[in-house]
Amino acid sequence: MTSAVTTLVPFEKVLETFDPTMGLEVHVELNTATKMFCGCPTEFGAEPNTQVCPTCLGLPGAMPVVNGAAVESAIRIGLALNCEIAEWCRFARKNYFYPDMPKNFQTSQYDEPICFEGYLDVEVDGETYRVEIERAHMEEDTGKATHIGGATGRIHGASHSLIDYNRAGIPLIEIVTKPIRGTGAKAPEVAKAYVAALRELVKGLGVSDVRMDQGSMRCDVNLSLAPKGSEVLGTRTETKNVNSLRSVERAVRYEMSRHAGILSAGGSILQETRHFHEGDGSTSAGREKSDAEDYRYFPEPDLVPVAPAREWVEELRGTLPEPPAVRRARLQEAWGFSDMEMRDTVGAGALELVEETIAAGAAPQAARKWWLGELARRANDHGLELTEVGVTPVQVAEVQGLVDAKTINDKLARQVFEGLYAGEGTPAEIVEKRGLAVVSDDGALSAAVDNAIAGNPDVAQKIRDGKVAAAGALIGAVMKEMRGQADAGRVRELILAKLT
Incomplete structure (x- = not known):
């Protein structure tokens, strides 16, 4: 028995009866100059269907060739995630029929991933959670379908669809966790912290811009509930393509409440994909979830196996930047932040923004004050990430420079930020246009x-x-x-x- 209309159980009540288990699948688009198996460019935002060729369109007779830079990036990601690197692996065909993949199969890796058995430690409220990585494998991205004429932007109810194959074939790394258990009420925060830590790690490697707003990093959130104390996992749902840290947390929270409502009413969970809705943080049904055998995987006959030499792997290990935890400790000492101040900065997703603001000339405490105060309030009020509030670190440093020069004070600075949100010019121009300068007469x-x-x-x-x-x-x-x-x-x- 399943229910189309579900009464949500208040989140704080879910944990009285159930234990959550999560699995997170994060897709990272690599920033290689060309696609995974052909020479087409990968720039974001080009005119639809202008970055395609016979290979990424799957035309007869076209032969793929593996992108060596993508293999190198995959290995570096695996090493940073403490993974083992396969001595020999190969690609497979994942067969499915949907217009976003013109070949009717996706070239991916199945039972022989290039990276496996790793982990990433994340911190939530002073407690460390180890998220175990099952695999990180190479594959190609799909095209992008735009559904026209419906109220929801989904295929159901649309009058027609448009397909852009520019993205088809762009190199992807899919990073799959093992089941994440034992997080209890912290499950939503752990999910968000993991994706944030992963984004920080991958960006530090320089292999992707990890722009969740542009789809170069996307998260599929798997969630199941089991009776409290049970060792048997419940039936899972997979919320697809969640594209912000805040939304990852909200998706976990909503699905926990929704599952609990169904199970508490005596229903059963349908194994399916779900769509996440940014407006209210809810999910809706997609399609019944396929299992691996439904995709009829078989080895890709047109590509030779990948066998990274051990010497090359160790050479790449030597190119890794300092681990994020080490970097945070170094920055904390340099900035003079307390443990709580640093934890709040990281938790708000503001670490890099604060670092860039300091690099632009602001004092550490001033940079932190604006990003975790005025700008965080705007982000919360409008349901935005901090990176989306419409102000850059350089502009924040310029505003603080005006405060330091006593041209304006903190109260007037808030009006300058309002001008920046509205696109009224530089901070100095806004002060002049609005007549905000402090009276020194x-x-x-x-x-x-x-x-x-x-x-x-x-x-x-x-x-x-x-x-x-x-x-x-x-x-x-x-x-x-x-x-x-x-x-x-x-x-x-x-x-x-x-x-x-």
């Missing part, structure tokens, strides 16, 4: 101070009697009259000079 400030003293005689008398802390009320009155465009420190000096 002592004559104007002195007049405003006199007005504040006259309007608050009781407060003024307290200051004359030695209660200097009362100056805060007068400073507030001056700032209000000056519309925030005053240097609070200079205002305080003028108040004390007049009253003490």
Whole structure:
């Protein structure tokens, strides 16, 4: 028995009855100049169907050739994930019939992946979780289908579909975890932390830009629930192509609540793919999930096996950058962040943004303040990743530079960010256009101070009697009259000079 309409169990109640198990499949598009098995370019955003040839279109007689740079990138990813590297592996044909793959099969790896048996440690709330990697294998990406005329952008209800094969054949590495168990209520956060750590690791290797918004990194979220304490895994669903860290967390959370609702009502879970909906964080049914035998894998007859020499593998091991954990420790010491400050920075997905802002000239604490404060609030309010808020690290450093020069203060800086969101120009241009510069004319400030003293005689008398802390009320009155465009420190000096 299954149910089309499911009553969601509140997330905090799910763990009273069930234990979650996750499996995460992350697809990473490599940044090679050409495709996996042909010489077509791989630039993002070209006119549809302009980066294709007989090989990636699967025309009769076309012969594939393995991209050596893609093999090298695959090995480097595997080494960074603590994987074993196969001495001999080969490609296989994964057969399925759908218009996004013109050959009607995908050239992938099946039972002989190039990388296997690895792990990646991730930290959530001060606790380390080891995510074991089952395999990282090479394959090619599919084309992109755009469904026209429907309300949801899905094929159901569409009047027609458009196919762009530019992406078909781009090199992919699929990284597959083993079942992730024992995370309990932290399952959504662990999933997000794993994908974030993986993105950081792959970007550090320089083999992909891992732009989730452009599809160069995508995550399929497998989730099942089993009765609490059971060793038998439940039936899983696979939420496909989740394309942001926030959405990975939301997909796990929603599916846990949905599964629990079905199971608690006496229903059973259908093994299927699911679509994730960014708007409300829900999922909807896709198609019944195929098992490996349904794809009728068999060795690709047109490609020779790949046999990386051990000397080459060790040579590539020597090219790996410092591990992310080592890098974070180095940056924490250089920036003077506490453990909590660094943990919050990493957890917010702001580490690289803060690093780039510091490199552009901002002090570490100032860079952290803006990304985890003003800009994080905007991201949360609009359901965005920090990288999508419409402000660059260089612009943040420029805003802070204006604060350091006392051209503006922190309150006025928030108005500058509003101008940046709206595309009104550079920070300096926005300050000029909006008239945001701090008033430095002592004559104007002195007049405003006199007005504040006259309007608050009781407060003024307290200051004359030695209660200097009362100056805060007068400073507030001056700032209000000056519309925030005053240097609070200079205002305080003028108040004390007049009253003490």
